[in-house]
Amino acid sequence: MATVAISTYVFEPKDKVENFRGKQLLYIGWEDHLMYCAPLAFPFPGAMPFKAILEQVLPGCYGAHPDFARVDWSTVEWFKSGTSWHPDYDKSIAENGLGHKDVIRFRTPGLNGINGTCS
Amino acid sequence: MSKVFIAFQANEDSRPVIEAILEDNPDAVSTTSPAMVKIDCKDRLVIRRESIESRIGRSFDLQEIQLNLITLTGHLDEDDDQLTLSWKR
Amino acid sequence: MDMEASKKKLGLKERYNHLTRGLGWETTYQPMEKVFPYTRYEGIKIHDWDKWEDPFRLTMDAYWKYQGEKEKKLYAIIDAFAQNNGHLGVSDARYINTLKLFIQGVSPLEYMAHRGFAHVGRQFDGVSARIACQMQSVDELRHAQTQMHTVSNYNKYYNGMHSWRHWHDRVWYLSVPKSFFDDAMSAGPFEFVVAISFAFEYVLTNLLFVPFMSGAAYNGDMATVTFGFSAQSDESRHMTLGLEIIKFILEQDPGNVPIVQRWLDKWFWRGYKVLTLVSMMMDYMLPKKVMSWKEAWEIYGEQNGGALFNDLARYGIRKPKGWEQASIEKDHLSHQAWSTFYNYGAAALFHTWTPTDGEKDWLSAKYPDTFDKLYRPRFEHWEQQAKEGKRFYNGTLPMLCTTCQIPMFFTEPTDPTKICYRESDYKGDKYHFCSDHCKDIFDYEPEKYVQSWLPVHQIYQGNCFNPGVDPTVPGFDPLRAVLDYYHTNFGRDNFDFEGSEDQKNFARWHGDDAGGA
Structure with missing residues (x-):
């Protein structure tokens, strides 16, 4: 439905990709680890290797969780917009088909948060 | 069953109003919490000017209760003599 | 004189x-729809x-008289507060953080409400x-002003209250209440009053003011009780008017019913999301707790709202x-919000902390199905980390x-x-939501x-740094730069309550400084 308005009502999206200075947004959530209250938001260049997220970005973000050191990236299950997804770690973010404001999540089988409570 | 309620600041101005309500509405139940008295009543609650006046010994304008009112619920009808809260109309 | 006095008052x-029937007229120089151009396009x-009738039937003379009396009562107490070191009388310095949340998140909305009602009061x-x-x-x-005056007495002694107006337009969590009101203000006059x-x-509103003020x-x-209840006495009138407005619109035309229903779906949810802040205030921020969020929701939401919607069922x-x-x-709600x-x-421009053992037990008792199972382990882990000098941030x-602007923690x-993820595609872009209802609001x-x-x-677009700041210099600290842009007193307004200046000052003022100074 259109917004009911007194005149034409069309606006530029505030968050179009052009506004992010050569980067695109990617959201990442770690399933079953709600000690991190919400998924995280990142501005990444599309050409950045996916592997760099795992090796250089996430350790700084999730490293405080006691489970993080035990994450085995080779067994991690990925989801994109909620459905199963298989990234190629050696390819870039864009080559993995990730666009602006895509949301991905990962599940780490066997690691279920503080005392198994999904915290 | 639907309840109406009204709450007043717990102070000397409110005391005769609360007493009048409790006497005029046999189903009314009051609950005191910090700084506040809340009165719940089934379906309907009436505040009568005369009942308040008989307690304070002077004439009373029902609109004065607004000074100490905290909250209320239900349909309200007010004239010079009484204020009514109700769900059934 | 006697003749005058014996004449029966109206x-x-x-x-x-x-007042309301005798003083109006139909315009003739210009058609009414040009004089009141915004009351037709919404479809109502x-x-x-x-x-349309105010059930309190308040006239201007009575309005000024009673409002004047309310002000006198309020300022007598504010003066007494200032003269008697009222800032020392609170239960615990943690309590002050509820006032910070109030002046940051609620008082600016009072001012926006003033503007909004001035607008529709013309239209x-x-x-x-x-x-x-x-x-x-x-x-x-009046509410905005009395809140500023009251809180200004605390601002002399505590951090986190000095730049609330500046913060309202900038700070991440304050975009939640701000966007709520901006959404209403940018709608038509009927949607505004329904909202x-x-x-x-x-x-x-009972869920906002009553717990805050009882707390x-x-x-x-x-002082806060007094400004709160002084405002709340007006609120009773506003609430009554809110119910009359709905009945008025619904009774005027059957075609209004579906429009109003959609607004209720939207604005109940928008308002409820804003109250997330209140839930954590009640359960986590009040050192002495009045009732739990759950209990308040049961009384003022389920019970009272239930009665209300039973009543409105006759309109469809x-x-x-x-x-x-x-x-x-x-x-x-409250556990997830406080965790965030x-x-x-x-x-954040107020302090946070993990609940004490006594508070954790209170939470277990109030939330027997969820606290021990899901949330206690999280807080105990954080508490342990903090003891080891590794406070988690x-x-x-x-x-x-996208709709409520709250971090996706629901x-x-x-x-x-499981975090609730919802999304929509619109004109080639993705939009994300915390709930079905926030998605519905967007999709409409x-x-x-x-x-x-x-x-x-x-x-991330670079719009929240001070002018001249260069985010490309080596060692650039974006968080610090954003907090500078917010006008934060870094290290005083933010971080844990433990070790804060508020905590130390409060202890010192009460003569129980552990350092013996």
Whole structure:
């Protein structure tokens, strides 16, 4: 439905990709680890290797969780917009088909948060 | 069953109003919490000017209760003599 | 003189009728629809404006008289507060953080309400509607002012209250209340009154003011109790008006019913989301607790709202769509919200902490189905980490809901261990939501919410640094730069309560400084 308005009502999206200075947004959530209250938001260049997220970005973000050191990236299950997804770690973010404001999540089988409570 | 309620600041101005309500509405139940008295009543609650006046010994304008009112619920009808809260109309 | 005095005074109803019926007229130089150009485009049909009535039948003379008395009472107490070191009388310095949340998140909305009602107080065709809105506009201005005056006494002694107006337009969590009100202000006059007078004032305001003010009373803060209840006495009138407005619109034309229902679905949910802040205030921030969020929701939401919507059923109005979900969430909301502020305590302009052992037991008792199972382990882990000198802070910005702008911390209604993710595609872009209801609101009016000023995205676009700041220099600290842009007193306004200047000062003022100074 259109917004009911007194005149034409069309606006530029505030968050179009052009506004992010050569980067695109990617959201990442770690399933079953709600000690991190919400998924995280990142501005990444599309050409950045996916592997760099795992090796250089996430350790700084999730490293405080006691489970993080035990994450085995080779067994991690990925989801994109909620459905199963298989990234190629050696390819870039864009080559993995990730666009602006895509949301991905990962599940780490066997690691279920503080005392198994999904915290 | 639907309840109406009204709450007043717990102070000397409110005391005769609360007493009048409790006497005029046999189903009314009051609950005191910090700084506040809340009165719940089934379906309907009436505040009568005369009942308040008989307690304070002077004439009373029902609109004065607004000074100490905290909250209320239900349909309200007010004239010079009484204020009514109700769900059934 | 005797003749004059014995002449019977006009009754309340007659006085009100003279004011609201006798003083209006149909314009002739210009057609009414040009003089009142905004009351037709929303699709609401009004056939007889004279059916709009303020049940309190307040006239201007009575209005000024009673408002004046309220002010006298209030300022007598504020003066006494200032003269008697009232800032020392509260239960615990942690309590002050509820006042910070109030002045940051609520008082600016009072001012916006003043502006909003001034606007619709000009736009409605009916005289009684205009008068009611103008009175409310003056009320709201009074609320903003009295809150500023009261809190200014605390601002002399505590951190986190100095730049609240500046913060309102910038700080990440304050975009939640700000965007709520901006959404209403940018709608038409009928949607505005349904949103604010009915959905917010009538259905939800009890959950905001009553717990806040009872909490203040219980924690020794008489000044706040007084401004709160002084405002609340106006609020009773606003609530009553909110119910009358709904009945008036619904009774005017059957075609109005579906429009109003959609607004109720939207604005109940928008308002409820804003109250997330209140839930954590009640359960976590008050050192002496009045009642739990869950109990408050049961009394003022389920019980009272239930009575209200039973009553409105005769018009064909049903409960708002999000109603059941709000009841499911009552066991989780405050814990998830406080966890979020604990995560981002470095960027919040009030202090956060883990609950004490006694508070954890209180939470277990109030939330027997959820606290021990899901939330206690989280807080105990954080407590342990802090003891080891590793207080947990989440250093990465969160994903936000496009509609309510709250970090995406809400869990699935059917599974409290899974974050609830919803998304929509619109004109080639993706938009994300925390709930079905926030998604529905977007999907109905996407063109409105593509304009959302989402703080996280604004920071990443480089719009939240002070002029001249260069984010490309080596060692650039974006969090620090954003907090500078916020005008934060870094290290005083933010971080954990433990070790804060507020905590140390309060102890020193009470002569129980552990250092013996």
